[in-house]
Amino acid sequence: MSVWSSLVGSVVEAAQELRIHRTRVLLSLIGVAVAVCAISSVVGLGAIAEQAMREQNEKNGGRAATLYASAYSSDGAVLDMVDVSAAFDAAATRYSIDYTSRNAYAQQSVQYADGTSVVDTTLVDIDYGTMHRVDVTEGSWFTDLDTRRLAPALVINSTVYQRLGSPDLSTHPTLQLNADTDVVGVIVGVTHRAYEEGYESMYILADAYTAVASPEALSQVSPNYELWVPEDASAELVPLLQRDIASALGEGVQVDVNRQDYGAYGEQDFFGPIRLLVGGVAALVLLLGALGLVNISLVTVRQRVREIGIRRSFGATAGRVFFAVMMESVVATLVAGVFGVAAAVAIVQNPTVQGWIGQGGITDTPAFPLDAAVLGLLAATAVGALAGLLPALVAVRVRVIDAIRF
Amino acid sequence: MRAVTTSILRLDGVTRTVELPDGAALDILRGVDLEVSVGDHVSIVGRSGSGKTTLLNLLGLLDKPTSGSIYFDGVSTDSLSSRSRDRTRGRHVGFIFQQFNLLAGRTALENVVTPLLYASGKQFWRREKLALEMLDRVGLGHRARSMPETLSGGEQQRVAIARALVRGPRLILADEPTGALDIETGATVMALLDDVAEQSGAALITITHDINVAALARRHYRLDRGVLSALAELGGAALGAAPGIASVVSPPAALLPSSAPKELAR
Ligand SMILES: Nc1ncnc2c1ncn2[C@@H]1O[C@H](COP(=O)(O)OP(=O)(O)OP(=O)(O)O)[C@@H](O)[C@H]1O
Numbered sequence A: 001m002s003v004w005s006s007l008v009g010s011v012v013e014a015a016q017e018l019r020i021h022r023t024r025v026l027l028s029l030i031g032v033a034v035a036v037c038a039i040s041s042v043v044g045l046g047a048i049a050e051q052a053m054r055e056q057n058e059k060n061g062g063r064a065a066t067l068y069a070s071a072y073s074s075d076g077a078v079l080d081m082v083d084v085s086a087a088f089d090a091a092a093t094r095y096s097i098d099y100t101s102r103n104a105y106a107q108q109s110v111q112y113a114d115g116t117s118v119v120d121t122t123l124v125d126i127d128y129g130t131m132h133r134v135d136v137t138e139g140s141w142f143t144d145l146d147t148r149r150l151a152p153a154l155v156i157n158s159t160v161y162q163r164l165g166s167p168d169l170s171t172h173p174t175l176q177l178n179a180d181t182d183v184v185g186v187i188v189g190v191t192h193r194a195y196e197e198g199y200e201s202m203y204i205l206a207d208a209y210t211a212v213a214s215p216e217a218l219s220q221v222s223p224n225y226e227l228w229v230p231e232d233a234s235a236e237l238v239p240l241l242q243r244d245i246a247s248a249l250g251e252g253v254q255v256d257v258n259r260q261d262y263g264a265y266g267e268q269d270f271f272g273p274i275r276l277l278v279g280g281v282a283a284l285v286l287l288l289g290a291l292g293l294v295n296i297s298l299v300t301v302r303q304r305v306r307e308i309g310i311r312r313s314f315g316a317t318a319g320r321v322f323f324a325v326m327m328e329s330v331v332a333t334l335v336a337g338v339f340g341v342a343a344a345v346a347i348v349q350n351p352t353v354q355g356w357i358g359q360g361g362i363t364d365t366p367a368f369p370l371d372a373a374v375l376g377l378l379a380a381t382a383v384g385a386l387a388g389l390l391p392a393l394v395a396v397r398v399r400v401i402d403a404i405r406f
Numbered sequence B: 001m002r003a004v005t006t007s008i009l010r011l012d013g014v015t016r017t018v019e020l021p022d023g024a025a026l027d028i029l030r031g032v033d034l035e036v037s038v039g040d041h042v043s044i045v046g047r048s049g050s051g052k053t054t055l056l057n058l059l060g061l062l063d064k065p066t067s068g069s070i071y072f073d074g075v076s077t078d079s080l081s082s083r084s085r086d087r088t089r090g091r092h093v094g095f096i097f098q099q100f101n102l103l104a105g106r107t108a109l110e111n112v113v114t115p116l117l118y119a120s121g122k123q124f125w126r127r128e129k130l131a132l133e134m135l136d137r138v139g140l141g142h143r144a145r146s147m148p149e150t151l152s153g154g155e156q157q158r159v160a161i162a163r164a165l166v167r168g169p170r171l172i173l174a175d176e177p178t179g180a181l182d183i184e185t186g187a188t189v190m191a192l193l194d195d196v197a198e199q200s201g202a203a204l205i206t207i208t209h210d211i212n213v214a215a216l217a218r219r220h221y222r223l224d225r226g227v228l229s230a231l232a233e234l235g236g237a238a239l240g241a242a243p244g245i246a247s248v249v250s251p252p253a254a255l256l257p258s259s260a261p262k263e264l265a266r
């Protein structure tokens, strides 16, 4: 007999068997489906949580791999921001690095209608928005147009925005940057981050800042530079960039280039413990489902002794009977597994659940991970095979002549 | 009697002994010799408990003799693995049982398809078509999708006949095929079985209590307490029934052996 026809034949038999015992089988399979759903959901939600974690890390440290270059003079003299930027840019161009941005901090006092305040200000270039996945909820991130403005463009956070009375951005609201500069900035965008509640911060283009800031304020700013490079090239690029920038800036200037994104510290699996817990519970549920299935299959096999005898008398070998009973169990759990995985997909892709797991911070929602689906189906199949083993052994031991004796 | 042409099955001094729970040995069959050829139709009659079913199980390779040999197509089955015994049975033997033994919950068609599930090649892949043709031949093509529970006894046995014949076996073993049917239906079913078996060229061995059923066979045997003997002529004595019933063709009611009402009542 060919392998193919016995395989198909066994599936046909199994399907018939399941059709006949569908109610009972269905009940025991609900457990399996639920467990498979749990397992797949855990893996799927884990992927979302990881993505959320990753995006959060990227907002802070930049995407993988982000190199951080800083320069300072050995004797404490103030470096010229323009010179340093030129050296950085030249190096980036040499190695065809497309995404670069300065990243420096300044304390900027601003004048509100109801008083002054010091705002943490980040000096950036346009690429910074992409490199750090900056979410702009109102207006937009800096564009090329903003580099040509006379008044510096600002992207402020929601706290600053609220203090301004949440003006409509299309009316080009301004913010008075006083004390140091006496300059007015134009607000082009607003960012919102839950954890920045009550804390004032904003972004300004580095060039705009150098143009309007007082020399004294500028001397406080240490020029740092970020480069977004391919991950596998990062290790190689670090010493090259360091060497090139250092030689461009000449003697007496110390240049440091480091990788600073989360990848540099090794990936942390914050979701690990939860995954273990839910995975453990799911495994338990799966086991219980399997036990129920074993129980039901054993009962049905005992009832089917006669039927097995009849099949044997029409040429079914012992191996075939074993395989058919096994197949029943596997076909059943596999079907349950498919439902379980489908339910898991529905859960994981549900926007509410995603918002809850991702803490509202996901821009690139990952697709339902294939390994979650595969894992669910594999678990279902394994449980089916395990649950089918005992009844299949019972079925094989049926003595044909006793089974059909009447 | 037919001249022996191609032997399908030969029993040589076959005995079957079982051990009873109390440790005593029970000899069910004692030194049975039998040869069955292509196209043969053999009847075996005997009282209840005489060992008929035990013999049939041996003939169908469902059981192994305690001593003696069974040759299938001239090859001794003693040394065959259980797997090749199963295969041989599937390919060459068709069973028909007293209680029909149709698979519950499967349609008539699915029942007839069952033996083909263990076949390969064309027989496997064209199983539905072959099964439908076979159902047509027993006159039940229009009931292919019916469940056995909804069929009458005679119809169920016709489905069973279709199932026994669908793989084109060379040996058909029928254990009291009319035992659960009324006399008339039994006669119709038996005529059909005889006809279909003859057309397919298969050998048919029928175990029966019913003289009318036995009368359809061309060779007759009697099994008495495990001893098989050929009967030159079929008569009431063959069954060890009450004396006075001796002719082959008599009114059916009068022909029922003493044990028959009990059989029917079951
Ligand atoms: N496995 C077994 N263990 C013990 N006794 C057995 C076994 N198989 C058969 N027997 C006995 O052997 C005898 C013959 O049994 P068998 O079933 O062959 O009879 P039978 O001729 O088919 O009877 P019936 O016409 O009632 O079907 C019976 O007495 C039965 O109890």
Ligand SMILES: [Mg+2]
Binding pocket: B052, B053, B054, B175
């Ligand atoms: Mg019997």
